[in-house]
Amino acid sequence: MADGSTPPGGPKSGPLLSVRNIARYFDVSKPWLARVIEGQPRLLLKAVDGVSFDIPRGQTLSLVGESGCGKSTVARLVVGLYRPTRGQVEFEGVNVTALRRRSELAPIRRRFQMIFQDPYASLNPRWRVRDIIAEPIRAHGLMKDSGALNRRVDELLRLVRLAPADGEKYPHEFSGGQRQRISIARALSSNPEFLVCDEPTSALDVSVQAQILNLMKDLQRELGLTYLFISHNLAVVFHISDRVGVMYLGRIVELAESKALFAAPQHPYTRMLLDAIPDLEMSGRGRTPVAGEVPNPLNPPTGCAFHPRCPWANERCRREEPVAKPAPNGALAACHAVEERRIPEKTG
């Protein structure tokens, strides 16, 4: 499947996307003068602080975690909307972060696109749907002939299960789910191989979410797409992903095959998140409320950032920051207790 779509020169093995130790800090200090007068130091918010993962072609990797843990920041780093403070993004082995000239970047940019959470805000209300969808094609100068362009837009509308006639309408004439289809059609118009989807269904009702998730899976199969999928809904992530990275305060604390992660979560934070999910089957399991809250990212705890909420925390955790190591479920987990095998395997 991958063969036909691999451009000449690109390596055929190895992941399509590799993120290497990427970080992004935001300067949230007061203006310089105020800072000097009040004698305050510069304030850096480490939104993402050393995140690494690979995504093989045709697969889906998801990032989950509580609000503010840095998921969207990773997404924006990957598509180049933010420059990293350190680390790099490799696309087919090419370090995209190092490319600065438009002539080098454009051909690669065309091959990845982003879908955003809010289907209302992300479509220009004054443009016809046809022009919205054609915009990336025009921007990349991919098609000069207007007849061919129109045929391509018709094809894209059908691909996302809308009708060619819908192209003449404006975004406000569509429901949330239909707008998200339009966003997907637009993202697909430049024939990308890789889509970054930041909470694409979070603003939708479950029934509409089901339509969009089914569509995304169908498109992945039909077009051999690779996804970086971002969500805070663990059940959605379980449904869509091959692999899952759990984020906490700017880092990935556990990275595993989706099945393994949900069957045998290793990191205490992953366990806590899974225990907090409402029990739809009403097995009487009852969920365990999570203790405490996400700490202030401006003033993260010492050692393991999770230690104030962790039932397994000890002296070492408060002192020493854990690094990602292989864990029993085949995962990578950044936790001293997992490494020391201090935590019993989760059962049931």
Add this chain to the structure above:
Amino acid sequence: MTSTRANRPLLEVRNLRVEFPTRRGTLVAVDDVSFHIDAGEVLGVVGESGAGKSLTGAAIIGLLEPPGRIAGGEVRLEDKRIDNLSAEHLRRIRGRQIGAVFQDPLTSLDPLFTVGQQLVETIMTHLDLSEAQARSRAIELLREVGIPGAERRIDHYPHQFSGGMRQRVVIALALCAQPRLIIADEPTTALDVSIQAQIITLLKRLCREHGAAVMLVTHDMGVIAETADRVAVMYAGRIAEIGPVGEVIRKPRHPYTIGLMGSIPKLDRAVARLVQIEGAMPRLTAIPTGCAFNPRCPKVFERCRHERPDLMPVETNHAACWLHAPTLTEATRG
């Protein structure tokens, strides 16, 4: 779990109808909705956005935004009608007997006043207490909703709290006067699962300990599953199905509920594709005749297209669907 109905229910809604007069005619947003909630009971109300959940809640507490209005039916609280009271009278009932919690905790709190000032003012409006007494009651309430260090936090402003804590403060505010009925409209939708669990646990405990009746509006079935005693499923302004929560979730009788349940991704069952209900909920301007669900229904038959089904008993549940019509009725209608 199911409460007896020996006494009158705490809240009774009968044939409620909410309309919006517009230039192009009258829109019926809530149409012939009836249900009750007993003291100590949580009724979950679910449905897609636009189904009429929030308007039903707003109509009950008399907070419909004009030109929206109650155009029919009645609302009874402890057997007294409250849908025809003066605005002033209703306002007093709202604070005293009915507490409201909405989705966005920031809109319910005034950023210019400390949490304590807001709590004390509300308490003093409704209960006959001195300022000092009101303040200690406020601290007690904050403690009750699980705010650590309540004595100190009471003097903080809303923006100094996290989202989950703000929502707990809003719940404390709604509980100030120990209301008999709590209407919570998507109280956890803006929150992470971790914090969601805290809020739900809290709402349940309050319901149990204070014997309050809770109407919990949400589109999250998971939240309903673990919180509600009964659940009402709304579609296009009407109740499609209502029944004990376990029955509705595990054995839905209405084709819409069946589709809705199937469309939810589940952690304990991997499926290649989710059940998909084709199409979308109709707009208020174009509600199909007969059963409003008929253009999307996989089970649709002739009768559905021109006759509108009312709720009919199906074992433990009630479903508004012709599939469950007693054959007798069909025979008599010929």
